[in-house]
């Protein structure tokens with residue numbers, strides 16, 4: 001990759017950013033706390049979707065101290081719908097570390113920021129540059145796409161060594177006094193102009209004069225992506241257990257997909273009615289009535305759940321589960337979106353005979 005090309009990036013990007021930066025809630029008063037929360041929320045989630053979450057989160061937990069004190073159930077409920085709940089748990093873990101090790105003051109050194117739970121190279125770079133004005137790049141998918149197109153490289157930029165090389169080359173050209181703006185200008189260009197899925201708006205781009213991808217007509221095909229592995233498909237049988245006004249939930253195991261979060265009881269496999277009855281009997285659940293409910297699908301990054309549910313009216317609440325009302329399910333429990341279709345279905349079915 002051409003180092004001279006990297007040196008040409010800051011001036012046009014900063015001039016463009018000064019005119020075109022979007023007004024975003026976390027850009028006003030970019031304290032490390034606000035930048036941190038926003039960057040964690042923005043991983044895997046669109047800006048528009050994050051805005052209300054960010055406002056609610058800051059209203060409820062306005063400081064590191066408040067976050068360190070957060071009850072897990074409240075924290076996860078606020079996170080409901082953003083997914084990847086380990087991010088929320090790591091926020092609280094990191095807040096505890098900041099309180100204990102740094103007296104509640106957000107650390108300034110890149111290495112100390114990077115060592116906090118849930119903070120990787122990208123987030124550490126964003127906080128260090130935006131909040132503390134340090135020449136620390138934040139290289140995410142948006143930035144990689146811009147660099148791939150500007151340089152015209154067909155290399156696989158998902159490889160950690162290449163990401164590091166890009167980070168080092170950017171670091172060398174960070175403009176003193178405008179480090180945070182340079183980080184944000186790269187992110188902003190990737191998010192609003194050099195768009196993914198083959199649709200860059202090159203006519204509006206401040207880098208058009210430098211861009212090898214545009215010059216050679218291959219911008220749309222960059223970056224070259226490695227072939228994705230097919231997702232593993234898992235069939236699940238879901239048990240929507242009702243007793244009076246309540247429905248049964250249980251915690252998922254502490255490790256693995258949706259670790260430690262609430263779910264409707266379920267088991268792997270596509271069970272027939274007789275197999276469902278047998279399983280319930282063996283589990284000590286007395287069934288009053290059983291009927292098929294809805295089917296749903298949930299897609300994770302590497303995994304897909306194909307789920308078929310059974311609605312079961314129980315004679316009494318089994319002690320293996322937590323029994324919750326519809327209001328508690330809506331207002332208190334953080335239920336991952338994988339189960340949302342069932343949380344509607346379980347209360348819309350006809351009541352017990």
Ligand code: SF4
Nearest residue numbers: 194200202205211219
């Ligand atoms: S000119 Fe087009 S392809 Fe090149 S960086 Fe700008 S938007 Fe992306």
